[in-house]
Amino acid sequence: GESVGLHLPTLSVQEGDNSIINCAYSNSASDYFIWYKQESGKGPQFIIDIRSNMDKRQGQRVTVLLNKTVKHLSLQIAATQPGDSAVYFCADDQGGSEKLVFGKGTKLTVNP
């Protein structure tokens, strides 16, 4: 992921709508990607992951899409709830390294 800038992108949705959060990554050799959710004052919490040999993976209410051609990752949240309000980060392994590098993050606000 790319971690640049000091201002988080924001996304505001109505409760019940679907949310789509996007992430660009820079290393074409990146093989493993994770989405994390971080609530205020807490550590990041794992949501879903995907490897580069897949282009889609579904979890409970969440779907991750990977487009390797344009180095883009998205997280779709179905029927967004107020409890989904948080900052969402993508992270990738930078081409099989021992570490995860985080993207910029998006602040999701769900309005009741």
Place this chain on the structure above:
Amino acid sequence: DAMVIQNPRYQVTQFGKPVTLSCSQTLNHNVMYWYQQKSSQAPKLLFHYYDKDFNNEADTPDNFQSRRPNTSFCFLDIRSPGLGDAAMYLCATSRDIQGVSTFGSGTRLTVV
């Protein structure tokens, strides 16, 4: 429950006074990470241990050191904290390389 525990949750230290943050895990994971997260920014990796092998990020200041006396514990030492070191410090673990990282709740460091 197996987890990653960081103590304390909040730490206030004086400018230039050494401070140590601690992290423990009951997951028996091989890899432990320390991240620094400033307000509205993504977590930034400082260093990590794979078992006893220490791996420092190239841009981590010398002011930051780490110790891992055993599998369960890892410490972050800040030798001479400056005002710019005020941040949330996150500890994370993963079973192996390219594994999902489990994060602690973080220690918020204030430098006065």
